[in-house]
Amino acid sequence: MSVEIRPLVPEQAVEFLRIVPGYAGTPSWEPEPPAWHSGLGAAPRFDEPASSEDLVKAAAGLCDLDRARAAFVDGRLVGTSQMLSLEVTVPGAGPVPMGGLTAVGVLPTHRRRGLLRAMMRALVDDCHERGEALATLSAAEGRIYGRYGFGPATYQARWELDVAQAGRPYPHEQQGRIELVDAGAAKAVWASLHDQVRQHRVGEVSAHHGLWDGRAARTGAWQYLLHYDGSGTADGAAVYRVPWSPDPATAGTVEVDWLEAASAAAYTDVWAFLTGLDLTRRIVAGKRPVDEVLRWQLADPRALRITRQSDDLWVRLIDVPAALAHRTYAVEGSLVVEVTDPFCPWNQGLWHLEGGPDGAHCRRAPRSASADLSLGATTLGAVYLGGTPLGPLAAAGLIDEHTSGALGRATAMLTAPQAPHNAIGF
Structure with a gap:
């Protein structure tokens, strides 16, 4: 053969x-x-x-x-x-x-x-x-890509919202302007809007060729919503539909296929609009962040119920020192990390990371150095974006702490205030 x-x-x-x-x-x-x-x-x-x-x-x-x-x-x-x-x-x-x-x-x-x-x-x-320095993927099966050094770094949720139980998001006064437009008009602003959002949302990816054309060409009774701020700039968008159902149990359901907002005001306005649609009993949304802000804007947070959660973006560090130096860290700190990476042997060994909010650098540690922590490439990929806590991984035997307090120091450095998320795939 x-x-x-x-x-x-x-x-x-x-x-x-x-x-x-x-x-x-x-x-x-x-x-x-x-x-x-x-x-x-x-x-x-x-x-x-x-x-x-x-x-x-x-x-x-x-x-x-x-x-x-x-x-x-x-x-x-x-x-x-x-x-x-x-x-x-x-x-x-x-x-x-x-x-x-x-x-x-x-x-x-x-x-x-x-x-x-x-x-x-x-x-x-x-x-x-x-x-x-990095490679990523979305895995159809969870057992395949860990062997190649990819670790699950972002998660996505599908949730359902009981509108009557929830109460409308606050504040109730709309802060911008909402318009329903056709697919062509919506597509004209999607790319620039997504580029605004992804500058600040950790884990977000750039749009691949043809993404917006494909989204605008979908069949079905999709509605295209744009939100404009006070200056007339589009800073929010949603794609949704209210499909007819012969079953009373599913009638009045709004399906939200995609929603992005570049400001807190746009986010609140768009969700307030969707939850206020006439004859709406339930909202179903997929590929949403696991720390959805909407939950905390409801009179009854229990009305938003996660029905499915799964990993989304898997991260692989192709070049460990370059990748660790690319990002910043929540607090100043220094760590000597031992990386095991048989698939990319150039990453193997001890690395000295020094980083903080203003930047970082990473270099080979001298042979005389001792590791503070040891972990494999898959685990390093999982924690890289700051959304996967280190403690459970250490308890599972995937991180070894050699210096007392090193795990807490690494956790403080890597932790992000917002869960990493990517609203689009590739």
Whole structure:
């Protein structure tokens, strides 16, 4: 058997997409409502493969094709993977370059042969050569990517709100202007709005090519809402619908597919509008932050009930010293950290991190130094954005404390005031 991992050429794009789960018709998530899904029922079905016409159209819109890595066995394309050139927002420093892993798939006839590992090797090496300190992904299965040094760093929630029980968000006086517009008008401001939001929301990612076009082209009775501040600048947006239901138990349900706001006033105004829609009994929202502010604006916080929570963005440090120096830290501190990383051996060893609110630097620790903490690459990825507490990981045996107080010091340095979150995927 001859195995090759090599870049894709444009003529192979359709063949490449036939293997990607979302196009091949194979399930990419469990049937019960996942955390990203705002609908009342199960997630959308993927039992019908994309048509040849759809594949040709999708292939024409592929970006970063030079970063795709395909597995060929005896000359036949049997595995797919790709990195997108994106940005992710890290604490204190704003957006930094990253590789976004996507389109991973292997034909069922060729699994358990090491093809995924070979493609991951090629993709991670490409990130390293490009100088990207970070790579991220969203995992369809939770047991696969830890072996390659990715750790779950952000989480997403699906929640339902009983409108009558909740009471309306405060303050009741609207602070801006809300308009319902068509998809084209909404799309015209989405990109700039998201760029505003992601400057400050840790974990947020830049939009990939075609995201906004795809969102505006969706079928169904979607409503497009824009919020404007006092100067007339769009600082909030939402996409929602109120689907008709023959079942009294689900009638009057608002499904919120996406909502972003660049200011606290816009956030409150938009949710006040949605909770005040006539004949509304319930709101369902997916892919929401686990620390949703709306809960604390309700007369009865219990009215907002999380029905599903799952990991979202998994982070991998490609270059440990560069990644640790990219971000800032909540308090001044110094740590010697021992990293175990067999998949990226250049990261192995002792690293001396000194950081605080104004910046950080990280360098190789001298051989005479002793580690304050030891952890693996997967655990380091999980805690990097500040949303995963270190204490439970230490209790699980994933972090070893060698210097008394080092775990508390690391916790104080890494902790973020707001849970990292990404409102869009890739």
